């Protein structure tokens with residue numbers, strides 16, 4: 125199906141884009157990976173599109189103090205390939221690496237992914253675990269929203285009419301990370317997503333962060349499991365009951381790709397395996413094979 129008629133603008137700076145978006149009739153377009161299919165299905169029919177592709181300030185990757193700033197228009201593949209990100213936040217690169225296929229990663233952007241807020245989007249648990257913040261601009265103001273408050277539910281965010289997502293700010297995490305995306309085929313959207321960040325100091329687990337995605341509520345931290353294991357010797361058995369309790373309270377997406385109960389079991393198994401792997405010292409071996417026999421999801425975070 126063809127989309128309904130629309131006007132098309134391609135501003136070269138942020139102010140021009142914000143002016144065009146102010147009346148609420150236009151919609152920003154990044155790589156069009158989600159918006160164009162929605163327009164073709166006529167689920168949305170914006171009167172005009174504001175293409176963000178020429179706004180150079182949205183394409184930068186920079187370190188500001190101890191924070192990594194990733195512009196909204198940076199593509200997933202640029203995140204995978206960036207030397208700055210590899211050094212500052214490899215767990216972000218690892219997260220981007222398992223998004224769709226190369227075509228999707230070449231067009232899709234971090235800003236578009238967050239603004240679209242598909243519950244199964246790869247970035248959501250990782251950015252929550254990293255305690256990232258989202259910078260949002262309007263003609264009148266610029267505000268910073270913690271990732272924990274940005275996603276309100278499936279396809280729903282804190283963005284208000286006329287606002288643009290400008291960048292994502294990621295504080296440095298000096299530890300290691302594991303990213304698990306469970307899907308039927310590698311390029312599919314996830315059935316279960318887990319990101320774990322951790323440090324091991326003198327044999328004790330420190331600053332453990334466990335975040336889960338593919339949920340109808342937006343991503344969630346498993347705070348009770350984190351508390352149970354933080355500061356102690358790594359003993360996955362000690363956390364198993366708490367993990368069960370906490371996973372039982374999750375509200376995963378419930379659709380044709382996987383029912384809610386099945387997804388709970390997937391999440392439980394992913395977290396359990398991650399913790400058991402750590403306890404066996406598997407992370408010292410470097411890369412492990414992932415679900416598809418690929419590079420795997422471990423790195424210094």
Ligand SMILES: Cc1cc2nc3c(=O)[nH]c(=O)nc-3n(C[C@H](O)[C@H](O)[C@H](O)COP(=O)(O)OP(=O)(O)OC[C@H]3O[C@@H](n4cnc5c(N)ncnc54)[C@H](O)[C@@H]3O)c2cc1C
Nearest residue numbers: 154155156157158159224232233235236237239245246289
């Ligand atoms: C076949 C396929 C497989 C995929 N698999 C995965 C996967 O495994 N994991 C995953 O995470 N994602 C996956 N995706 C989604 C992909 O990651 C895209 O990043 C995501 O769809 C957003 O696309 P986009 O950046 O092109 O944004 P667009 O489609 O251009 O825009 C999406 C929405 O965000 C709004 N928007 C865009 N930029 C901004 C901004 N700066 N400020 C405010 N609003 C904005 C638009 O108005 C629109 O509502 C897949 C997509 C496809 C087509």
